Amino acid sequence: MPAKNAASPPTAPYDLAVLGGGSAGYNAARTATALGLKTALIDGACELGGLCILNGCMPSKTLLHVADTLHQARHASRLGLRIPHPAADMLSIQSRKRRIIADFAAYRQEQLHSGDFTLIRHHAHFVDPHTLQLDNESEEQIRARHILIATGSHVSTPSIPGLAQAQCWTSDDVLNLDSLPQSVIVLGGGIVACELAQLLARLGSRVTLIQRSAQLLREHSPEAAAVIESALRDEGVEIITGTQLHRVTREPSRDTGKLGFTVEFEHGGAAQTRHALHCLNAFGRTPHTAALNLAAADVKTAPTGHIRTNRWQQTSAPHIYAAGDCAGPHEIVHLAIQQAELAVRHIHQNPSTAKTTKTKTAKTAESTAATPLKPIDEKLHLSVVFTDPQLATIGLGERALKDAKTPYLSASYPFADHGKAILLEATRGYVKLFAAPKTGRLLGAEIVGRDAGELIHCFSAALALRATVFDMLKAPWYHPTLAEIFTYPLEEIAEQINAAG
Ligand SMILES: Cc1cc2nc3c(=O)[nH]c(=O)nc-3n(C[C@H](O)[C@H](O)[C@H](O)COP(=O)(O)OP(=O)(O)OC[C@H]3O[C@@H](n4cnc5c(N)ncnc54)[C@H](O)[C@@H]3O)c2cc1C
Numbered sequence: 001m002p003a004k005n006a007a008s009p010p011t012a013p014y015d016l017a018v019l020g021g022g023s024a025g026y027n028a029a030r031t032a033t034a035l036g037l038k039t040a041l042i043d044g045a046c047e048l049g050g051l052c053i054l055n056g057c058m059p060s061k062t063l064l065h066v067a068d069t070l071h072q073a074r075h076a077s078r079l080g081l082r083i084p085h086p087a088a089d090m091l092s093i094q095s096r097k098r099r100i101i102a103d104f105a106a107y108r109q110e111q112l113h114s115g116d117f118t119l120i121r122h123h124a125h126f127v128d129p130h131t132l133q134l135d136n137e138s139e140e141q142i143r144a145r146h147i148l149i150a151t152g153s154h155v156s157t158p159s160i161p162g163l164a165q166a167q168c169w170t171s172d173d174v175l176n177l178d179s180l181p182q183s184v185i186v187l188g189g190g191i192v193a194c195e196l197a198q199l200l201a202r203l204g205s206r207v208t209l210i211q212r213s214a215q216l217l218r219e220h221s222p223e224a225a226a227v228i229e230s231a232l233r234d235e236g237v238e239i240i241t242g243t244q245l246h247r248v249t250r251e252p253s254r255d256t257g258k259l260g261f262t263v264e265f266e267h268g269g270a271a272q273t274r275h276a277l278h279c280l281n282a283f284g285r286t287p288h289t290a291a292l293n294l295a296a297a298d299v300k301t302a303p304t305g306h307i308r309t310n311r312w313q314q315t316s317a318p319h320i321y322a323a324g325d326c327a328g329p330h331e332i333v334h335l336a337i338q339q340a341e342l343a344v345r346h347i348h349q350n351p352s353t354a355k356t357t358k359t360k361t362a363k364t365a366e367s368t369a370a371t372p373l374k375p376i377d378e379k380l381h382l383s384v385v386f387t388d389p390q391l392a393t394i395g396l397g398e399r400a401l402k403d404a405k406t407p408y409l410s411a412s413y414p415f416a417d418h419g420k421a422i423l424l425e426a427t428r429g430y431v432k433l434f435a436a437p438k439t440g441r442l443l444g445a446e447i448v449g450r451d452a453g454e455l456i457h458c459f460s461a462a463l464a465l466r467a468t469v470f471d472m473l474k475a476p477w478y479h480p481t482l483a484e485i486f487t488y489p490l491e492e493i494a495e496q497i498n499a500a501g
């Protein structure tokens with residue numbers, strides 16, 4: 001990709017300017033400071049903390065845990081328990097969530113204000129390849145040898161008639177509800193749609209989910225998506241897949257006069273409509289790059305708006321890097337952090353940065369700096385959907401293996417036949433493993449079931465260390481645990497290899 005390194009201006013006061021202080025930006029600034037780079041972090045958000053802490057992972061998982069507990073209480077009779085009238089108290093649920101999130105945010109804000117790097121509380125945009133101008137009245141300019149763009153993403157509004165005018169809820173609105181909505185239409189069938197549809201249904205709303213593709217969670221296997229779909233349907237969510245949306249309208253209901261939403265779509269060749277008092281736009285997210293004037297820095301974007309980067313997170317302007325949601329390809333936190341840290345280490349090791357300022361902390365970071373750099377390995381892609389059952393995958397799945405014409409062996413085992421899952425009443429789902437035919441080297445794992453997001457980590461370490469099914473079978477597996485289910489597919493693949501001789 002990038003052909004040549006742009007010349008650094010001699011007067012640049014910062015070694016690195018980081019644009020955005022979310023998961024990617026904060027971790028870039030922290031790493032850069034530890035490596036002795038003179039760093040500025042620029043973020044004009046009203047509240048600092050980033051999407052994950054304020055309106056993403058942490059609030060959604062706090063609320064999903066509450067909804068899960070309520071669901072377990074409502075179904076406690078199957079365990080022989082009598083728990084009369086479990087119900088959601090939305091004000092208490094919300095105030096607990098706000099307390100937890102406020103603590104996380106305060107801690108992150110303390111880290112950002114630590115003084116290790118310069119924190120500038122304004123948004124900014126490029127005026128040339130080494131200069132950012134603050135979006136305030138002073139129009140102050142910040143110059144740096146290197147710049148890392150970590151400006152995140154915002155909710156997409158695709159051009160569906162009426163959608164922009166209807167002003168649907170976004171995930172932010174659902175995560176901040178103080179009262180229970182009576183009915184909600186969820187538009188989209190990705191991770192946000194599935195997690196929040198189940199959240200709302202479990203708290204007591206009537207939920208209809210309308211999805212364009214033939215299956216939910218289109219990036220996952222049809223087999224895994226079918227388990228999630230049947231779990232959601234069994235909990236009362238109406239799911240309509242394979243649709244084409246025609247119009248979203250917000251208008252008073254003819255029966256009650258209350259403002260509500262009407263969604264018109266085509267399904268199975270017939271025109272259909274659904275009405276609800278609320279509507280959630282879960283159509284995905286768009287990189288936050290349009291306001292950055294990237295053209296002034298010669299930074300190229302893909303048609304999706306994502307900033308194009310090479311394997312070191314360098315953009316088309318080699319002294320400018322990008323990490324996190326604004327770069328993709330996956331919008332998840334551990335990847336945003338990995339990308340940011342990789343970019344900063346690359347800046348530090350890159351010969352063009354030899355003249356960077358050495359600060360007091362540089363020495364302490366020497367051992368970390370010495371670690372040889374490795375690009376992020378897409379074959380270790382880890383993903384978790386926090387529905388119940390959860391869906392977690394690592395490495396290559398069946399579709400990717402077939403597309404790449406990679407030979408593989410696979411074996412699966414259902415939780416319905418596993419002792420610990422039976423006693424937990426958690427029999428939905430299965431585990432499935434993929435391994436190389438001759439060596440048994442693990443290539444991927446797919447888990448749908450209780451605690452899949454925890455269980456997948458048995459395989460994230462295994463894949464990173466290039467373990468084989470034979471290595472995994474040397475490990476002790478405690479009884480009775482959910483994790484010991486893996487011994488069945490591991491043994492089955494080992495037997496297939498041994499039988500092939
Ligand atoms: C509902 C929901 C649930 C999620 N759950 C999970 C989960 O369970 N696990 C997971 O891994 N991921 C989850 N994600 C995704 C995850 O939150 C994001 O991938 C991650 O937070 C992105 O981090 P980031 O640093 O790229 O962006 P952000 O955290 O969005 O940070 C970007 C920062 O840039 C700043 N900024 C923007 N423009 C400018 C500018 N011009 N100048 C200066 N600063 C600017 C913003 O103010 C912001 O602070 C979830 C997302 C959502 C919406």
Ligand SMILES: NC(=O)c1ccc[n+]([C@@H]2O[C@H](COP(=O)([O-])OP(=O)(O)OC[C@H]3O[C@@H](n4cnc5c(N)ncnc54)[C@H](O)[C@@H]3O)[C@@H](O)[C@H]2O)c1
Pocket residue numbers: 158159160187188189190191192193195211212213217218245282283284285330331332384385386
């Ligand atoms: N557990 C987690 O790790 C987690 C949880 C929540 C969100 N996230 C991240 O946040 C990001 C956003 O999640 P999301 O679920 O909003 O996005 P997504 O891209 O996963 O899903 C978007 C959905 O909207 C549908 N869609 C998009 N445009 C459409 C159109 N014009 N017409 C009809 N349907 C359309 C797609 O088919 C898809 O079902 C994801 O990339 C995800 O990685 C992660």
